[in-house]
Amino acid sequence: MSEHRRQILQMLSEGKISADEAERLIAAVEEPVGTKSTDPALESAGKCRPKYLRVVVDSEDDGGHEGPTKVNVRVPMQLLRAGVKLAGLLPAQALRRANHAMQEQGVPIDLTQLKPENLEELVEQLNDLTVDVDQKDATTKVKVRVFCE
Amino acid sequence: MIPFVAVVSLRNQDSRTFRLWIPLFLIWLLLLPLALLLSPFIFLACLFCRVNPFRGVGVMWQIFNALTDTGVEVEHRSAGLSFHIL
Numbered sequence: 068m069s070e071h072r073r074q075i076l077q078m079l080s081e082g083k084i085s086a087d088e089a090e091r092l093i094a095a096v097e098e099p100v101g102t103k104s105t106d107p108a109l110e111s112a113g114k115c116r117p118k119y120l121r122v123v124v125d126s127e128d129d130g131g132h133e134g135p136t137k138v139n140v141r142v143p144m145q146l147l148r149a150g151v152k153l154a155g156l157l158p159a160q161a162l163r164r165a166n167h168a169m170q171e172q173g174v175p176i177d178l179t180q181l182k183p184e185n186l187e188e189l190v191e192q193l194n195d196l197t198v199d200v201d202q203k204d205a206t207t208k209v210k211v212r213v214f215c216e
Numbered sequence: 217m218i219p220f221v222a223v224v225s226l227r228n229q230d231s232r233t234f235r236l237w238i239p240l241f242l243i244w245l246l247l248l249p250l251a252l253l254l255s256p257f258i259f260l261a262c263l264f265c266r267v268n269p270f271r272g273v274g275v276m277w278q279i280f281n282a283l284t285d286t287g288v289e290v291e292h293r294s295a296g297l298s299f300h301i302l
Contacts, residue, residue: 118285119285134292134293134294135292135293136290136291136292136293137289137290137291137292138288138289138290138291139287139288139289139290139291140287140288140289141285141286141287141288142286143282143283143284143285143286145278145281145282146279146282146283146286148278148282149275149278149279149281149282150279152275152278153275153276153279156267156268156271156272156275157267158265158266158267
């Protein structure tokens with residue numbers, strides 16, 4: 068048994084960490100060194116870049132007579148990129164007014180901070196985005212998924 | 217690549233589907249002379265709004281190109297609608 072493994076098991080027996088944490092730590096120390104890339108550029112190059120942002124809504128009406136409704140929206144990531152560039156073109160006064168209108172609606176996004184140089188970073192962050200919303204009440208069940216593919 | 221065709225599909229309660237293929241390339245051809253005629257006004261509007269007109273046209277072109285592969289589908293028991301840009 069390796070020293071790291073022994074230490075993790077000891078921490079588990081002393082109650083310092085949970086069984087789940089111990090399992091994750093053991094997996095991390097047992098992972099071969101060569102399998103983890105340290106270069107983020109190489110890591111992102113290896114990862115397949117998603118082409119679409121998908122929004123899928125499944126609504127089931129259990130009690131009523133409406134029946135299930137499905138919505139499936141597919142937006143190309145290229146369109147998002149172009150949209151951010153368009154936001155960068157807008158005059159500052161228009162952006163301030165748009166910010167004000169969005170804040171009134173409870174969306175605290177500052178469009179003036181949306182710059183073309185931050186664009187790739189923003190789109191890269193969207194790659195790992197997955198939003199799952201499940202809503203259940205007496206008669207309806209709604210499931211919303213937002214993800215990139 | 218610019219979008220060439222838009223496909224609109226409608227399904228009614230009797231499960232009859234109507235599919236409409238809209239040849240967008242013909243619409244672009246028809247709109248091109250209009251865009252050329254309007255270009256001085258677009259140029260002036262960009263100057264008035266303090267936007268670089270060439271960058272503006274470039275971004276609009278990118279948006280136009282990026283519309284390809286956009287799709288929206290809505291399915292319900294009684295009806296269905298789908299819209300795809302190809």
